[in-house]
Amino acid sequence: MGWEDRLVVWGLAIQLVIWGWGGAPVVEAQGYWETVVNNAGISTMHSAVAHDGNVVLLDRTNVGPSQLKLAPDNCRDNLADRSLKHDCTAHSALFSPNSNKVRPLKVITDTWCSSGQFDGSGKLVQTGGDADGVKKIRHFTPCGKGACDWVELNGGLQEGRWYASNQILPDGTQIVVGGRGVATLEYVPANGRGTYYLPLLSKSNDAQMDNLYPFVHLLPNNQLYIFANRDSCLYDWKTNKVARDYPTMPGEPRNYPSAGSSVMLPLSASNDFGNAEVLICGGAQYGAYLNPAGQPASQSCGRITPLAAGAGWVMENMPQRRLMGDMILLPTRDVLIINGAGGGAQGWGNAVNPVKTPVLYKPNNAAGARFQTLTASPVPRVYHSTANLLPDGRILVAGSNTHQFYTLTGYLPTELRIEAFSPPYLASNRPTFTAAPGGLKHGAGFTATVKVDNAKHIELNMASAPLVTHSFAQGQRLLQLQVGAPIAAGGGKFRVDSKAPPTSAVAPAGYYMLFPLVDGIVGSASWVRIG
Structure with missing residues (x-):
């Protein structure tokens, strides 16, 4: 090669x-x-x-x-x-x-x-x-x-x-x-x-x-x-x-x-x-x-x-x-x-x-x-x-x-x-989920645990998986979820209380990638199913 x-x-x-x-x-x-x-x-x-x-x-x-x-x-x-x-x-x-x-x-x-x-x-x-x-x-x-x-x-x-x-x-x-x-x-x-x-x-x-x-x-x-x-x-x-x-x-x-x-x-x-x-x-x-x-x-x-x-x-x-x-x-x-x-x-x-x-x-x-x-x-x-x-x-x-x-x-x-x-957001010290929900219900609360060296601000963002063809990603959507302040849980872990999207008009039923975003750095997603 x-x-x-x-x-x-x-x-x-x-x-x-x-x-x-x-x-x-x-x-x-x-x-x-x-x-x-x-x-x-x-x-x-x-x-x-x-x-x-x-x-x-x-x-x-x-x-x-x-x-x-x-x-x-x-x-x-x-x-x-x-x-x-x-x-x-x-x-x-x-x-x-x-x-x-x-x-x-x-x-x-x-x-x-x-x-x-x-x-x-x-x-x-x-x-x-x-x-x-x-x-x-x-x-x-x-x-x-x-x-x-x-x-x-x-x-x-x-x-x-x-x-x-x-x-x-x-x-x-x-x-x-x-x-x-x-x-x-x-x-x-x-x-x-x-x-x-x-x-x-x-x-x-x-x-x-x-x-x-x-x-x-x-x-x-x-x-x-x-x-x-x-x-x-x-x-x-x-x-x-x-x-x-x-x-x-x-x-x-x-x-x-x-x-x-x-x-x-x-x-x-x-x-x-x-x-x-x-x-x-x-x-x-x-x-x-x-x-x-x-x-x-x-x-x-x-x-x-x-x-x-x-x-x-x-x-x-x-x-x-x-x-x-x-x-x-x-x-x-x-x-x-x-x-x-x-x-x-x-x-x-x-x-x-x-x-x-x-x-x-x-x-x-x-x-x-x-x-x-x-x-x-x-x-x-x-x-x-x-x-x-x-x-x-x-x-x-x-x-x-x-x-x-x-x-x-x-x-x-x-x-x-x-x-x-x-992309540039894939820097070192990427956050990881140590606990994440596998399933969500519309409007229901959930808790995720993120491991990272330090965390000032944590986001949880849900991305759909569209079909892409001819310059258009069919069904693409991204949702920034409600999150509370991160709570230190020891061992570099932070607990985050969040809430699923409220309706199927906001998030139609199906599988989404749930990404942790810590101070601008993106971690690998966990798949979640809503509905």
Whole structure:
């Protein structure tokens, strides 16, 4: 193995000195990168972290053979496959961050540009795709070190959904919104419900179809904020009616294929989890998809508070132009913007000027002081790349295939390496849980014990495990819990009394990563199940 394969970019040694008040230097580490798998065998288009600690990686079928073999007696036979009807290679895999091992999984129908999310039991519900997968529903139930695999259901979606978005709801079902040529939404499981027309999806459509993979966020008032292209609405999923429309966001189109990204900023017990803000960053010039010529990407971000009277957009600029970036909520309650390109649009061969430098966005800082540039990756990640928060606090980065098929040479080749980025908060003296709850009930108190050399301030923050695809982490949310003052318990341990989120609108039932945060340093998470 050559030095390039073992490349570790030690950004902790590359530090930015910022002169503070009185001329005193303040040194901020910028994080570091490591390649954890040199060849995963597949290029990851969708990814999700399961509560057993493993990461589900998923590409598409109809792409010919991958470089990850299935067992000889477990080949994939599908007469509807456009490329390889008898296929003994995998198009999905399970990655273990503890061992850096990859296990092949068998998926039958085409998952190209599909959607999904974990349900309340921790099962990954995966919906739609292309060709024979357009109406499919698939399940993956995590099983630790077992031999679990994909199960494709006999029943399916009511409408074909290619480029749709999913969001788990307080009642435990998932809403599936949009898709190519589809202006409706539906529910999984349907439980007797049909499909419902969403006017926003017609209003936001254009010649490029910039309303694909709409941004869907569950607000703490039990309604949905749905954004497509540059427009958005408040949707009451109980009555299936639009409750409110919002002003058009300034700037460029923001959804696929123009490919901005969006998060709902962390909710906090300090204001009863009520101050929901949505952040949208990046996008592409209109026409960049129809006439690929490398037009510069958007540089702007916008914030809106959907439940506020007179809600409108507050705009600011990122340090770089970026489309196809992934926005990840961090345990520190900051946002990481990672991956992407400086120009073009999503689609085969449309990306130019890869942006290898992640950016930290600090939403609680004053405007003009929210962005911090971090250490650049050696690997460009553009179309069909992903980024996921791991329980140990690292960011797992995979994928990037800007071609119709696997193309391992030339400009922006299909990327089979998996990297991990360690943000600056992973310093020495990391706190650890010596006691943490395995289960939570909404609104109920609990106690956790954290071990650390010294503790002035301890936070307990809950992060969901979303499905990430096409620059949007479906179902992503982060919750800062109510905590009391840490109580010294001897032996470097501190007891923290806390309280679970109050309702399933704030925290839908399911598994979350519970992170200890002590004086800005993040410890490894403990998985908790609420509901």
